[in-house]
Amino acid sequence: MKRHLSGRCQVIGSCIMLAFASFGAVRAEPAPNPEKVSIPVHVGGKDFNMVAFVYQPPGSGPFPVIVFSHGRSPKVSERAGLDQPILAGHAGYWVKKGFAVLAPIRPGYGETGGDDLEVSGIKISASGECSGSPLYAQVAKNAADTIEADVMWLRHQSWANSKKIILVGQSVGGLTTVAAGARHLSGVIAYINFSGGTGGDPERMPGRSCFPEALTALYGQLGRTTKLPNLWLYAQNDLFWGEAAPKLWHAAFSKAGGAGEFIETAAVPDEDGHKLLAKGGRLWSVHVDAFIETLGFVAAPHD
Numbered sequence: 001m002k003r004h005l006s007g008r009c010q011v012i013g014s015c016i017m018l019a020f021a022s023f024g025a026v027r028a029e030p031a032p033n034p035e036k037v038s039i040p041v042h043v044g045g046k047d048f049n050m051v052a053f054v055y056q057p058p059g060s061g062p063f064p065v066i067v068f069s070h071g072r073s074p075k076v077s078e079r080a081g082l083d084q085p086i087l088a089g090h091a092g093y094w095v096k097k098g099f100a101v102l103a104p105i106r107p108g109y110g111e112t113g114g115d116d117l118e119v120s121g122i123k124i125s126a127s128g129e130c131s132g133s134p135l136y137a138q139v140a141k142n143a144a145d146t147i148e149a150d151v152m153w154l155r156h157q158s159w160a161n162s163k164k165i166i167l168v169g170q171s172v173g174g175l176t177t178v179a180a181g182a183r184h185l186s187g188v189i190a191y192i193n194f195s196g197g198t199g200g201d202p203e204r205m206p207g208r209s210c211f212p213e214a215l216t217a218l219y220g221q222l223g224r225t226t227k228l229p230n231l232w233l234y235a236q237n238d239l240f241w242g243e244a245a246p247k248l249w250h251a252a253f254s255k256a257g258g259a260g261e262f263i264e265t266a267a268v269p270d271e272d273g274h275k276l277l278a279k280g281g282r283l284w285s286v287h288v289d290a291f292i293e294t295l296g297f298v299a300a301p302h303d
Contacts, residue, residue: 052085053103054100055091062159063161065164069106074203118142120136122211130199130205130211136218172197188228195233197241202274212241223255231287231288
């Protein structure tokens, strides 16, 4: 089902969050101090000890788990300096609902380090011209391999309910989440894609991305093997992708059989809409709350 929104929450039927950040009308929930762990992963033909952070609610569990996939900065220095793979407020949002959160730093980023396995294969000139051959399917595969390793690791953690895992990702992490969601991973029951994609640069080519048709084809392929409930969220004023491309991506995904829900929110006020997760809590929280309720979880009220 698709629902395109503008302005306030206007839908057919009922209106069925790296650092602390503003969540609009949704208060950023304080997160407990995370535990840093190491997860073995084999990806791109190489072995890594992937650094990850675990946030847990009070108690011993087992808790349902959110596996969060971070995005990708166009800048090498920012990718190398990534030390907080999830917004503290977003981790708190899930912990308040009774979920544990696992947030890995994928190979090629931050403390995990190693080779960059998510190179898009494209180049963007200073004037905003695209060149190269997109390697978007390889990006999605390598990143999704790390999520598969996360899921396997969770099966051995006493605090984790490894039969109730929800994948959540932002930007390239959103694409990662869609790719992992197509794999029928045991215990994964649903996923949420915030602004997922690759190949954009808001400074050199705002409002459009390189070779979006390659992502249309890739999302179509992923739709063929996706059976999980899923939710896609994009803001109107996303400067990485623009407004039209995400709709085409989801249309291809749906046509191929990947049933799910697409929501286009109103523009994120005074921000690049690609920051929907961090800056547009009042735009997305009602939809995420409703989505997890359909999965049998009770959404905690917002303050």
